[in-house]
Amino acid sequence: MKLSAYRIATNTLRTTRILSVKTESPTVRTFTFKDRQCANAKPGQFLMLWIPGVDEIPLSILDAKENGIISVAIKKVGEATQALHNKKVGEIIGIRGPFGNSFTLKEGRILMVSGGTGTAPMLFLSKKLASRVTRLISVIGAKTRDELLFMNGMKKTVDKEKTQIIATTEDGSYGIKGLATTPVERLLEKEKFDMIYTCGPEQMMRKVFDLAEKYGVALEASLERLMRCAVGLCGSCVIGGYCVCKEGPVFTAEQLREVKNEFGVSKRDFDGRKIPLE
């Protein structure tokens, strides 16, 4: 256990202004802002974003440039995210982080499976992987065509020879009809992968995990749990014996095996009770 893993210097709240807002889909917007402390954030890490007077919520880092320009993709699902969507360039938000571990950067043949805003860290990851991979297949799922996120970003990132992007929509309005998991088994049957990265709805990730286990492929999944402190104190984010904020949010297949009875099954509610994943 390295001491550095427990540094909490980045836990100080600082305020910053929204530099740009971009509508990515009917429910998702990306926001950029400047924050030096996140400049070296890694794919998979998250930050706590304070919407003054409203809430503070965990968000995966979509991109972190060396000059400290940081972006996040936010899906409107409730009060906090709605309030954020209403924010304009120049308005003040607060930032803590970056928090948590990150995806390992594998070489070789890579499969990514993501759904919803789970594609955000995947895009970030694919940028860091670009030079190292020999093959990268990215399966991106959404309910409908206009909710498919970062297709263009992903295309631009890695060179066309090596990369293949597979879209799935539940209504079939684009790409393969079905869930993001639909093409995965076929891919695993056909090809050998060195690593599967996955981020998105937990039931989706659970399916991908089960398939990875079946086909014996290494996997890393980024989990979501209720976050309060984000520094491993309050215990709201636990899954099994792990704090998702600190020992996660990225978990390996080995770790997921340990928490099999919770992963994709249940989470802890605001009052700490275990409740089924909706």
Added chain:
Amino acid sequence: MKLSAYRIATNTLRTTRILSVKTESPTVRTFTFKDRQCANAKPGQFLMLWIPGVDEIPLSILDAKENGIISVAIKKVGEATQALHNKKVGEIIGIRGPFGNSFTLKEGRILMVSGGTGTAPMLFLSKKLASRVTRLISVIGAKTRDELLFMNGMKKTVDKEKTQIIATTEDGSYGIKGLATTPVERLLEKEKFDMIYTCGPEQMMRKVFDLAEKYGVALEASLERLMRCAVGLCGSCVIGGYCVCKEGPVFTAEQLREVKNEFGVSKRDFDGRKIPLE
């Protein structure tokens, strides 16, 4: 005003053990101990020495080696210094510091005038000056022969060609009979000096200062005042507008001119009242 002047990192109290005790005279003993934070202390700087359960007192640093071996010379004058004299090798003391400014390191022709334990910083200073001076006269005063301090140390420090040590005793038992100031006017008449350094009883320093003014020689004197905080907060050590703990203990002739009506005349007592120097 440089920020570094206001660093208080060395203000943390640490405890250490007495490594050696040496009797220098019937009333003075030198103590050594290890303290990393004082390793780079400069001549003129002082530390606060805690005698657990008794008191904490300011002491000039007599020597500071790079390996952190520090020494101080302590004259038995009251409860705290008596308690220290009773301490043996291995006993625990506390240290804060180093505090205050230091003597500037001049080149050329130097005159030192010291009395009592005021010779301690002079010895330390002469070590640092050794390689830079062309001439060094050190006048060391005491009541009697056996109270003359660091004569040998001083002799060893700078090479014989350049150095002259003049001892004075009030009873005439060694060297010149009289006060340390006795030979000073004669010296100033005869020779030109680039700097006078002085440390010792304040009335002595005041006389040296008056002579230096008369002969137009630069001077630095190390003052003593009641010390409590040693970091420029409590105000017990003030002379004029200066905190001796922070802007001193070493003062230049220019500064001493500003506080002429206090220097060698009065000090502040434990209750902050101005009282005449005894």
Added chain:
Amino acid sequence: MRLANPTMLASGILGLSAESLGNIVKGGAGAIVTKSVGLKPRKGYSNPTIVQTSCGLINAVGLPNPGINEFVKEIREAKNFNVPLIVSVYGFSAEEYAKVAKKAVDAGADAVELNVSCPHVRETGSEIGQNPEVLAEVVRKVKASVPKPVLVKLSPNVTDMVEIAEVATEAGADALTAINTVKAIAIDPETAMPILSNKIGGLSGTAIKPIAIRCVYEIYEHVKVPIIGCGGITNWQDAVEFILAGATAIQIGTAIAQKGPSVFKAVTRGINAYLKRKGFKSVNEIVGLSHRN
């Protein structure tokens, strides 16, 4: 109740799930204290619930917990670790404290710690611990309903620690924990807003250590029951300082964010090395030693 070592987990830190408590035991804690549990489930406050200051944390989590009826599952699981399990209890009345304490003990708790010192939830916590009459009633009711040791966790936000400590012990407290967090606030200059959703919270961590040790020091001379020191402990020196002030054992909370659960092992090792170096055989020999003159 015997501890393998004098370090304990502080309440509210990773204390809502048995598995997390298990990690703390693996980290070397001599005893574990759960998050404070009440009669009914509570969601706690909305975020921000925690904010860092220069040398501490302010939290106003708002006592989220699933309620004792749900929590007994975790108690049953956590009692299998081979260290004493202390369930922290709060209530909105003396009866509630007693009910929750009883259920906790029935489920296997080795002791209960009464949270009469949480500074950010109304009508419980420090509102009880600051009021001698109410405090005495709470302690008496709990004592009457559980056959296990009752620890009372004191608030530093009082005029007279000694008075409160005496009230608690006279009412039957078997031990005192000192201290809970110090009432504090943080305001963001850019938005001119208190940062915590509850505005006021409790300060923990290094900043409060000298205050916490003073509380232990003050009450040590006036009570006979063991005192458990808590507040800003990060290393063995801090722990020894508490013990010399009068603590028999110590609790660690905030430092876990920086040092992880192994902080308990590190602190225990440091205390043991200190005892050995100084020629003492056990922690008991140095409890309150700073009062010797």
Added chain:
Amino acid sequence: MRLANPTMLASGILGLSAESLGNIVKGGAGAIVTKSVGLKPRKGYSNPTIVQTSCGLINAVGLPNPGINEFVKEIREAKNFNVPLIVSVYGFSAEEYAKVAKKAVDAGADAVELNVSCPHVRETGSEIGQNPEVLAEVVRKVKASVPKPVLVKLSPNVTDMVEIAEVATEAGADALTAINTVKAIAIDPETAMPILSNKIGGLSGTAIKPIAIRCVYEIYEHVKVPIIGCGGITNWQDAVEFILAGATAIQIGTAIAQKGPSVFKAVTRGINAYLKRKGFKSVNEIVGLSHRN
């Protein structure tokens, strides 16, 4: 009493000599507060009187001062600096407070600040400020004997800040200073000894800032008189935080050890830049702004 800027020297910092106070004025302070002065000379405690902690200082200097009869010399000299001069006053009875205050005002003090909050001297300081009846009597007696503003400096070592603040203002306080130091101790592990000769002292500096701001925040909604914020202020952000919590002016003490007297200029500049950037014309517009919702 008008201040050139909202920064003031805190009592007890370099405040025993007019010349030192002059340096603080040169450093940019908008007002100066002297060391607390009593009726008779006091030598204070023997050393150690100060000890540094990780993020603050604990002091128990013991109110050394030459007594008001001697101190009037310094008052007469210090009143020549062109900023308000506030003399801090303590006493061992209401009569003493009143006598000292009168002599201070007669010598030229623009206001007095009643130290009813020093945590380390018996029968004065916080022993007065923690007791509503005694406090009210002290404030009333002083008010009756001086025609100048009377500030009351509050102790954080109380169960209910609001109660004490209300008692002080009802008794006639023209302004409240919050806060004095927080009762604390430091013990040295190697010698097992409390370090300060008085054992218990008062914690100041960064560590107490969130506590001090909370005190200001709590009392702001309950009193109409101006509040002067004090405790751990090092930079303009800290100062603004106090002002947003409800302070009309602020005092700086411990930070002078690191930053020197020019800390007052730096903080004032920072506050002004902040006001300008935010489109405010004066500090008054942002006093208590964090209470807006």
